Amino acid sequence: MPGEERFETIAGCRIRLLRGGKGAPLLYLHGAGGGGIWFPFMEKLAGHFEVLAPEHPGFGASETPEWLDNVGDLAYFYLDFIEKLGLKNVTLVGSSLGGWTAAEIAVRSCAPLKTLVLSCAAGIHVKGVAKGDLFLWSPEQTVRNMYFDQKFADQILAQPLNEEQQMAAAKNRLTTAKLAWQPRLYNPHLHKWLHRISAPTLILWGDSDKVIPPAYGPAYQALVPGSRLEVFKDCGHIPQVEKMEAWTDRIIRFAAETGR
Amino acid sequence: MKFFFFHLMPYAALDPDYDKQHNSAWVTLPNTYYDPKIGHQLYNRYLDEMEYADELGWDGICVNEHHQTAYGLMPIPGVMAGALARRTKQAKIAVLGRALPLLNNPLTVAEEFAMLDNITGGRLIAGFVRGIGAEYHAWGANPAESHDRFHEAHDLIIQAWTQPGPSKFEGKHYHFEYVNCWPRPYQQPHPPVWIPSQGSRETIEWASHPSRKYTYLQTFSPVSALARFVKMYHEAAARYGYQATNEQIGWSMPAYAAETDEIARREAKPHVEFFLNKLLRMPQEMLLPPGYLSLASMQGILAAKKGISVGPRTMDDVIEQGIFLCGSAKTICERLEKYQQEIGFGHVLPQMQFGTMPHELVRKNTEIFAKEIIPYFRAKSAANPTADKARRETGLVK
Numbered sequence: 001m002p003g004e005e006r007f008e009t010i011a012g013c014r015i016r017l018l019r020g021g022k023g024a025p026l027l028y029l030h031g032a033g034g035g036g037i038w039f040p041f042m043e044k045l046a047g048h049f050e051v052l053a054p055e056h057p058g059f060g061a062s063e064t065p066e067w068l069d070n071v072g073d074l075a076y077f078y079l080d081f082i083e084k085l086g087l088k089n090v091t092l093v094g095s096s097l098g099g100w101t102a103a104e105i106a107v108r109s110c111a112p113l114k115t116l117v118l119s120c121a122a123g124i125h126v127k128g129v130a131k132g133d134l135f136l137w138s139p140e141q142t143v144r145n146m147y148f149d150q151k152f153a154d155q156i157l158a159q160p161l162n163e164e165q166q167m168a169a170a171k172n173r174l175t176t177a178k179l180a181w182q183p184r185l186y187n188p189h190l191h192k193w194l195h196r197i198s199a200p201t202l203i204l205w206g207d208s209d210k211v212i213p214p215a216y217g218p219a220y221q222a223l224v225p226g227s228r229l230e231v232f233k234d235c236g237h238i239p240q241v242e243k244m245e246a247w248t249d250r251i252i253r254f255a256a257e258t259g260r
Numbered sequence: 261m262k263f264f265f266f267h268l269m270p271y272a273a274l275d276p277d278y279d280k281q282h283n284s285a286w287v288t289l290p291n292t293y294y295d296p297k298i299g300h301q302l303y304n305r306y307l308d309e310m311e312y313a314d315e316l317g318w319d320g321i322c323v324n325e326h327h328q329t330a331y332g333l334m335p336i337p338g339v340m341a342g343a344l345a346r347r348t349k350q351a352k353i354a355v356l357g358r359a360l361p362l363l364n365n366p367l368t369v370a371e372e373f374a375m376l377d378n379i380t381g382g383r384l385i386a387g388f389v390r391g392i393g394a395e396y397h398a399w400g401a402n403p404a405e406s407h408d409r410f411h412e413a414h415d416l417i418i419q420a421w422t423q424p425g426p427s428k429f430e431g432k433h434y435h436f437e438y439v440n441c442w443p444r445p446y447q448q449p450h451p452p453v454w455i456p457s458q459g460s461r462e463t464i465e466w467a468s469h470p471s472r473k474y475t476y477l478q479t480f481s482p483v484s485a486l487a488r489f490v491k492m493y494h495e496a497a498a499r500y501g502y503q504a505t506n507e508q509i510g511w512s513m514p515a516y517a518a519e520t521d522e523i524a525r526r527e528a529k530p531h532v533e534f535f536l537n538k539l540l541r542m543p544q545e546m547l548l549p550p551g552y553l554s555l556a557s558m559q560g561i562l563a564a565k566k567g568i569s570v571g572p573r574t575m576d577d578v579i580e581q582g583i584f585l586c587g588s589a590k591t592i593c594e595r596l597e598k599y600q601q602e603i604g605f606g607h608v609l610p611q612m613q614f615g616t617m618p619h620e621l622v623r624k625n626t627e628i629f630a631k632e633i634i635p636y637f638r639a640k641s642a643a644n645p646t647a648d649k650a651r652r653e654t655g656l657v658k
Contacts, residue, residue, distance in 0.1 A: 136288075136397060136545050170558045173550040178404035181396075183548075 003023060003038040003046070003053060010081050014060035018053040021046025023085045024255070026091040027054045029098030031238075032134065032180070033146075034172040036060040038196075041240040044248045049091060049255075052216065054081065056101075059173030060168045069101075071097075071123070071179050074241065075104035082112045089114040091255045092199075096120050097180060103190060106197045109128060113199040115255050118220060119247070120205055120212050120237050122185040124194075131185055132211045135177065148208040148236040186211070196221040200258035201227035205249060206235030210244070228254070261637045262611040263629065264320035264354060265313035269340070269428055270539055271330035272616045273298045278330075284542040285568065286329040286394040287568035293330065303462045305334065307340070309622050311347050316630035321384065322512075322609055324456075325359050327391075327415045328398040331539040336426075339374045353380060354609075356456050357387025361406045361447060362399045366413035366434060369443045370420035377446040380383055386451040388479045393552045394542055404551030407462070407510055408471070409433050421450040454510065459489040460557065468496040468504060475607065477510040483582025486511055487603045494604075510605060510607030511599075514578075514614045515585040516621075517592050517628040524587045532584055534615030536573045585610065589632035 003020035018038050026049035028042065035055035045051050057077060058064040067073055074251060078101065082090060090112050094102030099121025106116050122131075132145055144153045161169060180186075201224045205217035221229040230250055232243045240245045275293060282289050294645060310321045322540065323340045334340050337355050344353055353376065358369045377384040390410050395467040396403040412431040414438070425440030446449055455467045456477040467474040476487045476493050479595065490509050495505035514532060518524035578584040582599070585592055610629065613622045 001492060018575060135549055136543075138543060167555070167559060170550070171555060174404055174555065177402060180401040182400045184400075187504040 002243055003042060003051065008054075008081070008085070010084055011065065011067070011077050013057045013063050013065040013068075013077065014059060016055040016060065017049065017164060018042070018055075020259070021049055021051045023049045023092065024089050025049065025087045026051050026251075027087065028095060028254075029078070029092070029094040029101050030056065030059075031094075031096030031098050032172065032176040034059050034168060036168070039241065041244045041248050044244065048252050051249060052085070052087075054078075056098075056175070057176070059172050060104060064171075064175065068175070068178070071100055071104050072257075074101045074179070075108055078105050079109060079112075088112060091115050091117065091251070092121065093117040094121060096237065097122055097176065097185075099123065100180075100185070100187070100190075102225075103194065103197070106195040106199060106201075107190065110199040112122070113148065115258055116197065116199045116201040116224075117251055117254070118201065118203045118224075119239060120209050121203070122180065122212055123187060123217070124191045124216065124219060124223065125183070125186040125188070126215050129213050131170050131213065134185075134211065135173075136179070145210040146207065146237045148150065149244055151243060153243055156232060180227050191223055194220075196228075200254070202250065202254045203227055203229045204232045204239055204250060205229070206237060206239050207231050207233050209237045211237040214255045261318040261506075261596075261605070261641060262607050263634045263637075264322050264352070264607060265310060265318045265325075265626065265629075266322040266356075266609045266611040267306055267310055267419055267613055268324065268326075268332040268611060270300070270332055270535070270613075270615065271617075272302060274330045275539060276534065276538055281539065281636065284394075285331055285539050286326075286542045287397045287546060289330060291328075299333065299419065299566035301655065305619055306346075306613070307343055309619065310340075311558055312623060313612070313626050314344075314348035314351040314628070316626060317352055318626075318630060318634065320354050321348065321519070322356050322387075322444040322460050324387070325354045325389075325391065326393050327362075328411035329394065329539075338376065341376050341384075342379075345376055345383075348383075350383075352383050352385050354385035354454060355387050356385075356454060357389040358611075359389050359391030359395055360417075361390055361409035361646050362395055362401045363413060366416050366435070367420060367439065367441070368384070368554060369413075370417040373417075373451060374411040374421065374441055374443050374445045378443045380446075382446040382451070384445075384447070384451045385454055387454045387456055389456050390415075390552075393547045393549045394482070396549045403549040405433065406551055407554070411466070418450065419587075421445050428531075435628075456512065457489075459485055460553075461492060462554065462557075464489060464492050465496050468493050468500065468502050470507070473497075473502075473504075473508060475508050475510055477512055477609065479512040479516070479609075480583065483599060485603075486582075486599070490603050490605065506604050509604045509605040510609055512584055512609035512611065513583060515538055515592065515610030515612065515629075516590050516614075516617075516625055517587065517633065519588065521587040521591050524591075525575065525579075528586050528617075531617035531621075532575050532578065532586075533573070536578065536615075539615060554622060589628050589636075592629075592633055593636050596633070597640075 003018035028178045055062045092102050099118040102125030103123045217229050221242050232239045235243050323337040325337045326337045373386050420441040422438050426438040429439050434644045454475040456479045457463045467476045516528040
């Protein structure tokens with residue numbers, strides 16, 4: 001059953017929100033590739049949670065607000081979002097750019113959070129470990145570099161984007177550049193405050209991530225007190241697709257074990 | 261019509277087989293391909309060529325800015341303009357331009373241009389650009405802020421030149437307590453501002469605004485695009501309630517003149533094709549980083565199903581499209597005269613060296629322009645100084 005689509009206006013910005021399932025709230029924050037699609041992993045999670053999958057301000061069908069300059073702005077937006085929707089005990093799951101956003105939310109306030117899950121998260125920098133250059137890869141290279149198992153890439157590449165999807169992709173790229181071009185995919189101040197995260201935190205990574213290399217997993221783990229790291233073998237930057245069963249199981253179990 | 265000698269100063273000794281291993285002559289091409297001993301010779305040779313244009317009476321000489329590329333060796337064009345400032349005597353020196361959004365502090369440009377203007381006694385023309393997309397990869401500047409930063413940096417520089425200092429500047433990207441440019445520019449209120457562009461409605465509407473009336477330069481484009489954007493400039497000016505003059509329009513293109521059309525084509529071919537296929541080579545992601553074009557412009561490109569040019573291009577292609585002017589002096593005069601009558605422009609900026617073109621051919625090209633082409637148009641404008649006005653009155657321009 002696909003998530004129900006509706007629009008919410010928060011901080012003057014109208015965004016698209018997909019919502020489905022029953023249970024404690026799970027807020028999923030998408031990566032640079034964008035949102036607006038009800039993925040199988042969301043359907044799986046919706047068997048255990050009420051899944052809320054917003055499309056970030058500046059992405060796809062959501063508006064681009066004047067105030068959007070950096071990931072910190074997104075973090076405050078989502079704190080408003082959580083407050084306005086009256087969400088409590090939230091399992092906050094962020095992938096890549098969304099993982100960075102989730103970390104920025106958590107350093108500001110863990111009060112509404114039950115658990116935090118960072119999946120192949122951007123946001124910090126490890127000296128000497130270069131991230132992939134998303135902005136210089138061709139569209140095909142970008143898709144290929146997301147996955148270890150190229151059959152996932154082949155499936156995506158077999159379906160060329162229509163004009164509307166191309167425009168959404170251009171908009172997503174523009175907002176990603178605005179937020180993450182320089183410094184590339186991180187906030188130089190975030191690492192100083194990750195110790196503030198009091199919510200139980202699970203860090204998930206692919207051992208073959210070409211966007212944010214696997215060395216970033218232990219780096220995040222060292223900075224977030226008491227956090228747990230799990231690395232998926234033969235997996236790229238999108239474990240929620242490439243290792244869907246294992247990725248969703250870890251989150252479901254972690255939330256069950258670490259309730260507070 | 262004024263003639264400006266344009267030089268890109270390419271690394272002409274680039275190994276032509278570089279593209280077997282690298283997909284671009286920009287940003288990611290290892291600088292181990294650059295030999296400083298050859299570079300030393302090239303810089304001095306290119307400066308000689310520009311000084312020669314001044315000696316031969318060209319109206320101006322132009323340098324420009326590109327970063328981390330074999331395409332052009334002038335990352336800091338002010339260095340070249342400084343070298344030329346004292347060795348040239350009469351030509352205007354146009355720096356086309358500085359790429360303003362790349363700068364953390366645009367006051368450096370206000371200062372640099374003011375110094376050049378003082379040294380030359382007012383021979384400076386100030387070019388402002390956003391730079392091409394590749395510069396944003398090379399310098400790490402955020403392309404999503406490119407338009408905003410360009411406008412704010414421009415406002416800051418003009419303020420530094422025109423408001424008595426110290427003044428305050430309060431922008432989003434730049435904020436200064438003390439804007440107080442020493443030296444002040446020699447030309448008052450400030451040096452002429454030229455805006456090179458590949459063509460965009462936003463740029464044209466901004467440049468033609470009555471508070472600016474900047475000279476718009478169409479660069480390296482088919483002549484049909486030149487016509488379209490010049491028309492757009494005139495229409496924008498008319499909406500603002502004034503008539504644009506030819507002084508506000510310029511056209512830059514590679515050009516090569518020789519004894520006959522046949523000789524010109526034969527001599528130019530390897531060099532212009534090296535320029536097209538080796539030096540201009542870059543993937544689309546490098547050329548158009550996100551935000552470099554507005555989403556509306558991107559939509560236009562998608563709707564028109566226009567790709568960015570791909571595959572090898574030949575000299576015949578670019579001559580056919582009027583991107584490249586090539587032939588005898590007579591042919592070039594005829595072409596320029598026809599285009600000028602049809603389209604209207606007051607400044608012509610031929611790129612006189614391109615690709616691997618050697619010194620002797622650059623000198624010959626420069627001489628034929630100086631002795632046969634430029635005098636032809638000077639004689640015409642002396643005989644008919646109101647041609648521009650007449651053209652408007654015949655209804656070609658509203």
